[in-house]
Amino acid sequence: MSTTGGTPAASTNGTTPASTGKPSRLAGPANWADERLGIGKSTKKQLRKVFPDHWSFMLGEIALWSFVVLLITGVFLSLWFKPSMAEVTYLGSYDQLRGLHMSEAYASTLDISFDVRGGLLMRQMHHWAAHLFIGAMFIHMMRVFLTGAFRKPRELNWIIGGMLLLLGILEGFAGYSLPDDLLSGTGLRIADGLVKATPVLGTYMSFFLFGGEFPGDVIISRLYIAHVLLIPGLILALIAAHMMLLVYHKHTQWPGAGRTNENVVGFPMMPVYAAKAGGFFFIVFGFTAILGATLQINGVWGYGPYNPAEVTAGSQPDWYMGFAEGLMRIFPGWESVIFGYTVSWNVMIPGQIIPLTMFAIFLAYPFIEQWITGDKREHHLLQRPRNAPSRTAFLAAMVTLYGLLWAAGGNDILAVVFQLNLNWITYFMRVAVFVLPILVFILTRRWCISLQRHDSEVLLHGYETGIIMRAPEGAYSERHLPIDPERAYTLTARERDEVYELESGTNEHGVAAPNARMQRFRARLSAYWYGYNVQKPTREELLEAHEHAAHELEAHDDQHSADGHQFDGRHDVEGEELTHRH
Amino acid sequence: MRLLPTRSQRGPLQRTARRLSTHRRSRFAGVAVMLAGLLVTGGAYALLSPAGASSEVTDDATSVAEGRALFLVGCSSCHGKNAEGIVTQRGTQYGPSLVGVGAASVDFQVGTGRMPMAAPGAQAPRKDRVYDEQETAALAAYVASLGPGPAVPDERYTDVSDATNEDIVRGGEFFRTNCTACHNFVGAGGALPGGKYAPALNDIEEKHLYQAMLTGPQQMPVFSDDVLTPDEKRQIIAYIKSIDEQPGYGGYGMGSLGPVSDGMFAWILGIGGLVGFAVWIAAHSTRSKKKVEA
Helix, strand or coil: CCCCCCCCCCCCCCCCCCCCCCCCCCHHHHHHHHHHHCHHHHHHHHHCCEECCCHHHHHHHHHHHHHHHHHHHHHHHHCCCCCCCCEEECCCCCHHHCCCEEEHHHHHHHHHHHCCCCHHHHHHHHHHHHHHHHHHHHHHHHHHHHCCCCCCCCHHHHHHHHHHHHHHHHHHHHHHHCCCEHHHHHHHHHHHHHHHCCCCCHHHHHHHHHCCCCCCCCHHHHHHHHHHHHHHHHHHHHHHHHHHHHHHHCCCECCECCECCCCCCCEEHHHHHHHHHHHHHHHHHHHHHHHHHHECCCCHHHHCECCCCCCCCCCCCCHHHHHHHHHHHHCCCCCEEECCEEECHHHHHHHHHHHHHHHHHHHHHHHHHHHHHCCCCCCCECCCHHHCHHHHHHHHHHHHHHHHHHHHHCHHHHHHHCCCCHHHHHHHHHHHHHHHHHHHHHHHHHHHHHHHHHHHHHHHHCEEEEEEEECCCCCEEEEEECCCHHHHHHHHCCCCCCCCCCCCCECCCCCECCCHHHHHHHHHHHHHHHCCCCCCCCHHHHHHHHHHHHHHHHHHHCCEECCCHHHCCCCCCCCCCCCCCC | CCCCCCHHHCCHHHHHHHHHHHHCCCCCHHHHHHHHHHHHHHHHHHHHCCCCCCCHHHHCHHHHHHHHHHHHHHCHHHHCCCCCCEECCCCCEEECCCCCCHHHHHHHHHHCCCCCCCCCCCCCCCCCCCCCHHHHHHHHHHHHCCCCCCCCCCHHHHCCCCCCHHHHHHHHHHHHHHCHHHHCCCCCCEECHHHCEECCCCCCCHHHHHHHHHHCCCCCCCCCCCCCCHHHHHHHHHHHHHHHHCCCCCCECHHHCCHHHHHHHHHHHHHHHHHHHHHHHHHCCHHHHHHHHC
16 A cells, blocks of 8 residues: 555654764854854754745745845945936937936936946846745735634734735835836826825825925935835844744644644754755846846836826736726726815725725734634644635635736736727626626635545545456445555644534523624624534544445455456556456 | 701711710720710819829829729728718718828728728728739729828838937837827837727838828827928837837847736746745755655
């Protein structure tokens, strides 16, 4: 019997004890540093810190390393970029714009692209790294969400991660606006519109932001300081907090033999993860360099200097703002006039209220789930996505919604590339954003529950061997064999979901509890969220099933496998031939 | 017949009339009359029509006749036998009237293969041309003969080979002000409502670019010579051609469609590739490998 794709046994240490060899060449400098800085004591523990091994644990690392690439390339760019809106005459190498009047910011961006050695490569690497940074944060958070890694005690780290994502998006938007080309100016104009859609305060806020009427002459230098100092500083501080909490909480791990809620099984920081993570940094750096060298991103020279009177087709934000753009594009053009003042629902709702609500739900999810389950225990073992069907389905629905809005943000590109009718894309999206997430939620949940059923089946009745047995009366059946204990352990290493049940809601005197209504709601939610899940089999069920299986095997022993099955490749076929027994 | 004068009354005029009358059923009569008619109308048109609206082509009566013959076969089913346009029962245009659209329109629409349309639709797409150079000229001549309209531009406005860098820079300013809103910043094209679109501008003949501005085909507004002078149009063409020829300074441009295609590449290639590397790294653990060998 062989294992069929189960989790391999956790192996922390080698079988031979460590022995002292020749002193390392590093010993001298290390000792020197230790005697002066005392780093030996403080790092000894951290260097042997154990991390579990799984590819999905490295997604956050992509974000971290692309942030390092951003810092390195950003420093390079800041040496030449001039964050000024002062008007200059462009006299650089790019023919099509030479002699035009433009802001110093745009002229210096052109200089970086055409007249600074390696400048265009750095610009493109910076931009690609920004895409990867935010994209990697997304997939990292999806991993954390799907596996339940945000549960106690890691809720605060989830929120820090959410803030990092938000800051990353703001940082990206600020960077997008700096070159002061036609595209970035158009983006700022939309930002101006979003700010102005705030009732009463909108125009004041806009004037405050732009130092007067849009576009003014201060926004680039303001965004620059936010882009190179304020937001990166915050991001760095939050990354530090994020990592410190990661070390403090210890990394989550997949359940398996030897892996419990109380330990961490994996490899030590030194040398395994230092090598892996260090190597991954160079991979991310090299990958970004290849992207930056071969794929043109944001060719600012094509857009021309910003001029509020001009606009170009294909004016879109970078992808991470695409969902907000899509919301704006498909939202009906509602406006109302109250006491002579226009309230732009068509901008306020899709541009301010919905994105902020989505973000708030996203940050609050760990607490919402905790409130439904009432589970205040610590969790260090990950859940397979199928074992939290409603949560998995919720994410799938949210990803669907996000993807649809994202596509709606590029509706004109879709129309022109796939020769579709722009209006019909909009009409379709208006319906689809309501219908498809619900459909996806239902389908994903049923899918997860089916997978849970399958797990139960494998646990109780064994796996399908592919061997067809023929009974004396001619009936055929497939033989099932029990799975190996390690896999069975892994499959059962999860908790039973408890559906919160309302105690009568009134006390012995028939007086309703003060928060009875809330508790009733919680019970209903809990039943809906967890009530359909398939729970792992109980000890009795397992014993009974195994007994049954043993009987079955015995019963089968006097039978023979279907003729011809001896050639199924699983057996030695020497001397075998078709028996023609009936 | 009775009303005809008797032989004794015939004078020289009558004799001529008589001769014409006997030949009026001749095989060549129709052609001769038409030719004469066309010569007269064409000649009169050339003399009377406003300067600039006519060109050498319109004068050519044979060309007009040839064009009309082609028109009747290839165009009249939608535009009407006299190019007067056909109005549907619902009151919409089946094919618009072509009186006064000028030779430039025909040269653009037929020369880029947009006309004749293969099928009705939101917009006539650019395709391989059906009529050759000479046939297009004949059609243009015929349509131009129907009423005054813009003529095929003179080559000195469409030849941008000697455009200076200043021309190109100025053309770029005009381009960004007037064209990019629909045609995209490098002329990659863009969508318009109702399935219509602004087509891509790369690989288009200079003449056709000029004519498109001049005549405003389909959804495009007309940029008359009062709005953009012929020289300014030439500068725009020079700019379009210059960005068309410029190399991809930063590498592959991904369609030059703006940030949407960037996002697609960032996810599929960037995130996809790096996750692939993460899987690869996680699958290669020195220790676990040693364990397997042991």
